[in-house]
Amino acid sequence: NAGVMQNPRHLVRRRGQEARLRCSPMKGHSHVYWYRQLPEEGLKFMVYLQKENIIDESGMPKERFSAEFPKEGPSILRIQQVVRGDSAAYFCASSPRLVGYTFGSGTRLTVV
Amino acid sequence: DQQVKQNSPSLSVQEGRISILNCDYTNSMFDYFLWYKKYPAEGPTFLISISSIKDKNEDGRFTVFLNKSAKHLSLHIVPSQPGDSAVYFCAASEDGGTSYGKLTFGQGTILTVHP
Numbered sequence: 112n113a114g115v116m117q118n119p120r121h122l123v124r125r126r127g128q129e130a131r132l133r134c135s136p137m138k139g140h141s142h143v144y145w146y147r148q149l150p151e152e153g154l155k156f157m158v159y160l161q162k163e164n165i166i167d168e169s170g171m172p173k174e175r176f177s178a179e180f181p182k183e184g185p186s187i188l189r190i191q192q193v194v195r196g197d198s199a200a201y202f203c204a205s206s207p208r209l210v211g212y213t214f215g216s217g218t219r220l221t222v223v
Numbered sequence: 224d225q226q227v228k229q230n231s232p233s234l235s236v237q238e239g240r241i242s243i244l245n246c247d248y249t250n251s252m253f254d255y256f257l258w259y260k261k262y263p264a265e266g267p268t269f270l271i272s273i274s275s276i277k278d279k280n281e282d283g284r285f286t287v288f289l290n291k292s293a294k295h296l297s298l299h300i301v302p303s304q305p306g307d308s309a310v311y312f313c314a315a316s317e318d319g320g321t322s323y324g325k326l327t328f329g330q331g332t333i334l335t336v337h338p
Binding site: 115142144146151152153154156157159165167202204206211212213214215216217 | 227228229264265266267268270272277312314324325327328329330331
């Protein structure tokens, strides 16, 4: 049973481009969470999704960021018009229930 | 507004000795606490958790202590091993076990265990 798969592992984007981060949850997991870790900081909650539904997006920046978890396929975190401050490690986690989830290895986004 | 704080950025310990990592929180609604371990270029890995109805939980070499009145928890690792060298994050959630699992993390403590 593969763990939570995130790709790409590393992503470099120029300012103004779009970044798409993908997360495939563990088999049987229907809850997905996205966290962001800025340099020298802890992980910060961004969004919680279940299949086809956004449950809590209280940690998402109001603009340029969006997330989805379609019925088929991975969860996608999308950042439009990236800026240098978006450079961070983005972690996805999945869970079969409400607490106790497994993290992926993360996507390291660098905006140049 | 840092609701979960790990005030020690780093800790260095000799192999075989005890490692004690500390965490303080301010939100009295937190009632479930977790410790995660993270190696470079990997995601956090769950270590141990504790509900607010307990003051201690033990799992092998790892013990977590919770002092609700002081809003303080600590992770004890005995004996420490070089493989324990990693970043340790304290995390907290509200309505533990019944919430949707949103976690608030501390900044992390880098533990180095010397052979």
